Amino acid sequence: MKEKRDLKIQAIENGTVIDHITAGQALNVLRILGISSAFRETISFVMNAPGARGKKDVVKIEGKELSVEELNRIALLSPKATINIIRDFEVVQKNDVVLPSYVEGVVRCTNSNCISNSSEPIKSKFSVLQSDEEGVSLHCLYCEHVISEEIAEYLL
Amino acid sequence: MSFKNRNVISMKDFSREEIDYVLDTAEKLEPVARGEERSRLLDGKIISLLFFEPSTRTRLSFEVAARRLGGQVLNLGSVEASSVMKGENLADTIRVISKYADLIVLRHPLDGSARMAAEFATVPVINGGDGSVHHPTQTFLDLYTIRRESHLEGLKIAMAGDLKYGRTVHSLCHALSLYGAEMVFVSPPELRMPPEIVRDLRKQKIRVKETDSLEDIIGDIDVLYMTRVQRERFPDPDEYERVKNSLRVTGDLLKAADPDLKILHPLPRVNEISPEVDETPHARYFEQAFYGVPIRMALLALAMGVIE
Ligand SMILES: [Zn+2]
Numbered sequence: 332m333k334e335k336r337d338l339k340i341q342a343i344e345n346g347t348v349i350d351h352i353t354a355g356q357a358l359n360v361l362r363i364l365g366i367s368s369a370f371r372e373t374i375s376f377v378m379n380a381p382g383a384r385g386k387k388d389v390v391k392i393e394g395k396e397l398s399v400e401e402l403n404r405i406a407l408l409s410p411k412a413t414i415n416i417i418r419d420f421e422v423v424q425k426n427d428v429v430l431p432s433y434v435e436g437v438v439r440c441t442n443s444n445c446i447s448n449s450s451e452p453i454k455s456k457f458s459v460l461q462s463d464e465e466g467v468s469l470h471c472l473y474c475e476h477v478i479s480e481e482i483a484e485y486l487l
Numbered sequence: 488m489s490f491k492n493r494n495v496i497s498m499k500d501f502s503r504e505e506i507d508y509v510l511d512t513a514e515k516l517e518p519v520a521r522g523e524e525r526s527r528l529l530d531g532k533i534i535s536l537l538f539f540e541p542s543t544r545t546r547l548s549f550e551v552a553a554r555r556l557g558g559q560v561l562n563l564g565s566v567e568a569s570s571v572m573k574g575e576n577l578a579d580t581i582r583v584i585s586k587y588a589d590l591i592v593l594r595h596p597l598d599g600s601a602r603m604a605a606e607f608a609t610v611p612v613i614n615g616g617d618g619s620v621h622h623p624t625q626t627f628l629d630l631y632t633i634r635r636e637s638h639l640e641g642l643k644i645a646m647a648g649d650l651k652y653g654r655t656v657h658s659l660c661h662a663l664s665l666y667g668a669e670m671v672f673v674s675p676p677e678l679r680m681p682p683e684i685v686r687d688l689r690k691q692k693i694r695v696k697e698t699d700s701l702e703d704i705i706g707d708i709d710v711l712y713m714t715r716v717q718r719e720r721f722p723d724p725d726e727y728e729r730v731k732n733s734l735r736v737t738g739d740l741l742k743a744a745d746p747d748l749k750i751l752h753p754l755p756r757v758n759e760i761s762p763e764v765d766e767t768p769h770a771r772y773f774e775q776a777f778y779g780v781p782i783r784m785a786l787l788a789l790a791m792g793v794i795e
Contacts, residue, residue, distance in 0.1 A: 442598055444596075444597055444598045444618050444619065445597065445598050445599050445618075446577075446595075446597040446598065446599040446600045446602075446603045446617075447599065447603075449597055450576060451576050451577055451578050451603060452576065452578050453578070453603055453606070471599065472599075472602065473598065473599025473600075473602045473603060474598035474599035474602075474618065474620055475497070475499075475598075475599075475620055476598075477683075
């Protein structure tokens with residue numbers, strides 16, 4: 332059984348496999364990576380797959396190795412996700428996601444009076460903090476508002 | 488310490504040493520602010536006042552500060568700001584004004600607009616108030632007033648009134664925490680200091696107390712910082728009437744105060760300080776308004792690098 336599942340995850344020739352995504356977050360992971368209908372590579376994903384540590388989502392992107400900065404954004408939604416870079420059917424690199432200290436153009440500020448929600452030629456900018464009590468929080472670098480819950484709802 | 492080309496956007500960008508440096512500079516410039524000495528420090532400099540919403544006090548204070556130092560003021564008041572730059576985004580306006588002026592003072596209704604302006608400007612930007620978040624020159628002048636009229640070391644200060652929406656008190660709390668001040672927050676329950684600010688202060692080991700009564704604390708503080716409570720914050724008009732009278736500084740209240748107590752208020756006031764208080768040595772709010780001039784002189788001169 333274990334062998335079979337590993338095969339399912341690794342069965343791409345070249346690309347990126349994002350494993351151990353928090354169950355239900357796979358679509359948000361695509362959004363956070365800016366992957367839309369215009370994306371030309373093959374994407375496949377599994378949602379709510381049974382895993383050793385409960386249900387998880389898995390996303391496979393064929394023919395593309397994403398940058399570390401792109402992949403670390405996933406940590407905003409799914410801090411336990413792992414990144415597997417696949418070349419010629421082999422996992423050549425396996426990393427945990429690392430929470431970025433800064434994100435730009437990824438999340439919309441929840442303050443409707445914030446300049447980043449106006450028509451000015453700027454992207455939203457947040458510093459990212461993590462605390463034991465409050466988890467991940469995003470601090471708007473323009474208006475200093477803080478987003479600490481339901482970050483996925485404010486993805487751009 | 489050089490402030491040359493530095494922007495003044497948020498108090499959080501300044502360390503205690505840097506704040507002290509601004510206050511020291513303001514103190515040196517005070518005789519010029521009072522018109523007792525002449526200065527040509529800003530000779531040949533053009534300061535653009537770009538106000539996208541009316542704030543006559545702040546604008547006048549900057550204008551006086553610039554002129555007292557011999558600078559020229561390019562006054563793009565709110566009316567002109569809306570017609571000259573009609574339809575243009577703020578980023579482009581800032582890029583253009585940067586070519587005309589040596590420094591920009593911006594007042595704008597959107598939160599974070601000054602931070603954005605600083606990204607596009609090629610000259611220093613001083614935030615004259617953006618949206619509901621920052622008004623750093625107000626906080627600098629509040630600190631300066633406390634230092635001149637009372638003391639910043641070992642300060643016991645009460646802030647009273649609308650502590651929920653009042654940006655001046657939020658920013659002042661942060662700045663005073665750098666000096667280890669003890670703070671008392673006096674407000675009706677509806678307008679209490681946001682809990683995250685109280686939590687942050689406690690995390691920094693600042694002693695904080697909350698109450699709804701001025702009587703309880705008036706004998707135990709060095710400075711009372713009053714703010715305005717606005718009627719529109721209350722759905723129930725009776726509740727507003729009750730609050731309005733309970734948070735009022737009167738001659739009677741002051742009988743229990745320390746003789747050295749100083750009362751500040753960012754102005755304009757409505758009825759939270761009764762007129763009989765004006766004649767007492769406690770009232771320092773008109774001096775406080777004046778101190779905006781030396782503070783803004785200091786910030787202009789430091790940002791343009793004419794004082795190092
Ligand atoms: Zn914002």
